[in-house]
Amino acid sequence: xxxxxxxxxxxxxxxxxxxxxxxxxxxxxxxxxxxxxxxxxxxxxxxxxxxxxxxxxxxxxxxxxxxxxxxxxxxxxxxxxxxxxxxx
Numbered sequence: 001x002x003x004x005x006x007x008x009x010x011x012x013x014x015x016x017x018x019x020x021x022x023x024x025x026x027x028x029x030x031x032x033x034x035x036x037x038x039x040x041x042x043x044x045x046x047x048x049x050x051x052x053x054x055x056x057x058x059x060x061x062x063x064x065x066x067x068x069x070x071x072x073x074x075x076x077x078x079x080x081x082x083x084x085x086x087x088x
Contacts, residue, residue: 002042004032045084052080 007017012025016033055076061069 002034002038004034007031007033049080052076 007030008028009016009031010026010028012027013023015026016031052073056073059069059073
């Protein structure tokens, strides 16, 4: 689970919970932000899973080798799932 920061952001000037010159049309809205490191970790995981998905989508084993290729892809998929959030 990614920790979020709950902040107020002005829809007029963009101020986020700190003094900033206002253009006179401020109206605060509640926003949620994440830490940049959590965002970077999520992007890295997405890229890893997309690579695995590309391998699954474009793997064309020779006749009679589907079972071995499928087992290898399942092994890699299980490893990817185990290494991420909620992994076992």
